[in-house]
Amino acid sequence: MPESFVHLLPLFVLAALVVPVAVRLRLGAIVGFIAAGALAGPLGFGWVTRSEEIAAFAELGVVALLFLIGLDLRPERLWAMRGHVFGLGSAQVLLTGGVIAGASVAAGVAWPAAAVVGAALALSSTAFVAQILREDGVLGLPFGQAVLGVLLAQDLAVVPLVALAPMLGAGAAPDEGGTWWAAALEASAALGAVVLAGRYVANPLLRLATSHGGTELLPLLGVLITAGSAHLTEAAGLSAALGAFLAGVLLAESEFRHQLVAEIQPYRSLLLGLFFMGVGLSFEREVLLRHGGVVLAATGALVAVKAVLLTPLMRAAGLSWREAAGGALLLGQGGEFGxxxxxxxxxxxxxEPALAQGLAMVVASSMVVTPFLAAAARRLRRALEGVAEVPPAEMAAGGRVVVAGFGRVGALTAEALQEGGVPWVGLDRRSGRVREARRGGLPVYFGDAARPEVLRAVGAASAPAIVLTMDRPDDVEAALAVIRQRCPGVPVVVRAYDARWGRVLAARGADAVVSEVLEVGLELAAEALVRAGVERSEADRRVNRVRRRHQPRA
Structure with missing residues (x-):
């Protein structure tokens, strides 16, 4: 067995023990990897003292991560969230980074290092926060979209930041011969080569490799494309991560995108694990003992500064004050890109290495408190000016029709059910609607019908029926998918804009579909027939004949 592998074996054993514990404690795998490195290195047992042995693998992890970010940044996704990404997110990165950099300069840090400190601490943990949003089921809500937009803006900012950071060093100054233009020309040529290769070489190569129907060569080609692009940009004096990112962006619209993500993801996780263990290995006991208090104070200051700066920005983006404060807390930690x-x-x-260690310790300690920040964010979001988010436990007995979406259509549906003596319970994701309905004594609660725990709380599995009245197709589709999985025997009645979309929903499990366009058109036709002298019963018969022809059926 190679000696270098034997030397690193204690590190792998510690990671296998510590990471699952960190995940179980909801601290996240990143904190677990950092802790494993710290325990194995000079700060802990001192088993591994040559952290440079994993530096090459760690750099590959960063390159793989930037390639996957590029793959995920599809133009239509960015365009759909452009307000949050380029407005809210960009303002957060610039404002937070500027304030922290200014404070660092005031504390005596040289301006190039202060600029890096500000940029690094302005970033939050995409891995942590995105997982929390997914677990809470709020990715589709305005709150989740705003937070996700900030994260996407930070991910976009990483690439130029990583590329520009080395240029702040003393060796990056223009030389006396004025050859900076030659370096710029070389860099431009390298970027052009990456773009041309991605567009005219990578996709044909991938098609050729998969023409026989197999995917065995995709991992190798994925690594080849990523490493080749990274090498081109690095050879031109730019960041290797920039080349990997560009390669990912160029393949984002490729038909191989999802398969490439699936093939590279395991290697990315392994290599990033090595990177974060390398961060832990760099921690020294003397630095911690001498500056531990400063690290803790800086961690608290980081969360406070982000909360103060980001809350009004998120409020300006359309969130309530409570949601804005909750989002600011959720984004209060430092991130892996820092x-x-x-x-x-x-x-x-x-x-300086000591400053870099201190910065890494602040980021790591802020990650440790992220679960507590997330809990505080949930409490703020759920408070929503007194609105109950989950119905009381006694409702889980069921027996009530569930009306999901309490706008005008949902309110009319509930009124008709009330008139017929049928018990019902309403759900809506807009706090204003919920508050208004509850003031009138109606059983309406804040909740997302696409969340299994909300459906369980209202007893949806034993409801006589579930009515989906939301006006957004994505919301109806998401709720229908979860309901069909969790409540397979419950009849589902859905609202659709037109018959075409109604047929799609019927094919996906809706028991009855009411088309807005169809019903409005038929009601207008019935009234016109009566005004034209046709008997009401005959008019209804003719209208029903048309309805049967166009009515979506499951």
Whole structure:
């Protein structure tokens, strides 16, 4: 067995023990990897003292991560969230980074290093926050979209930040011969080569490799494309991560995108694990003992500064004050990309190793408190000015029709059920609607019908029927999918804009579909027939004949 592998074996054993514990404690795998590295390195048992042995693998992890980010940044996704990404998110990165950089300069840090500190701490943990949003089932809500937009803006900012950080070093100044233009020309040529290769070489190569129907060569080609692009940009004096990111963006619209993500993801997880363990290995006991209090104070200051700056920005983006404060808390930690940026800056001589260690400790400690920040964010969001989010436990007995969506259509549906003596319970994701209905004594609660725990709380599995009245097709589709999985025997009545979309919903499990366009058109036709002298009963018969021809059926 190679000696280098034997030397790193204690590190892998510790990671296998510590990471599951960290995940079980809801601290996340990243904190677990950092803790494993810290325990194995000089800060802990001292089993591994040569952290450079995993540096090459760690750099590959960063490159793989940037490639996957590029694959995920499809133009239509960015366009759909452009307000949050380029407005709210960009403002957060610039404002937070500027304030922290200014404070660092005031504390005596040189401006190039202060700029890196500000940029690194302005970033939040995409891995942590996106997982929390997914677990809470709020990705589709305005709150979740706003937070996700900030994260996407930060992900976009990482690439230029990683590329620019080494240029802040003393060695990056223009030379006396004025050859900076040659370097710029070389860099432009390298970027052009990456773009041309991605467009005219990568996709044909992938099609050729999969022409026989297999996917065995895709992992190799994925690594080849990523490494080749990274090498081109690095050889031109740019960041290797920039080349990997560009390769991912160019393949984002490819038919191979999903398969490439699936093939590269395991390697990415392994290599990133090595990177975060390398961060832990860099921690030194003397630095912690001497500056531990400063690290804790800086962690608290980081969360406070982000909360103060981001809350009004999210409020301006259309969230309530409570949602804005909750989102600011959720984004209050430092992120994995901050660690990447600190490492790049330290290797380029922009930042002293002691400062880079302190920055990494602040980021790691802020990640540790993220579960508590998330819990505080949930409490703020659920408070929503007194609106109950989950119905009381006694409702789980069922026996009530569930009306999901309490706008005008939902309110009319509930009124008709009330008139018929049928018990019902309403759900809506807009706090204003819920508050207004509850003031009138109606059993309406804040909740998302696409969340299994909400359906369980209202006893949806034993409801006589579930009525989906939301006006957004994505919301109806998401709720219908979860209901068919969790409540397979419950009849589902859905609202659809037109008969075409109604047929789609019927094919996906809706028991009855009411088309807005169809019903409005038929009601207008019935009234016109009566006004034209046709008997009401005959008019209804003719209208029903048309309805049967167009009515979506399951």
């Amino acid at each position: 660690l990447v940026l600190a490492t790049v800056a330290m290797e380029a001589g922009v930042m």
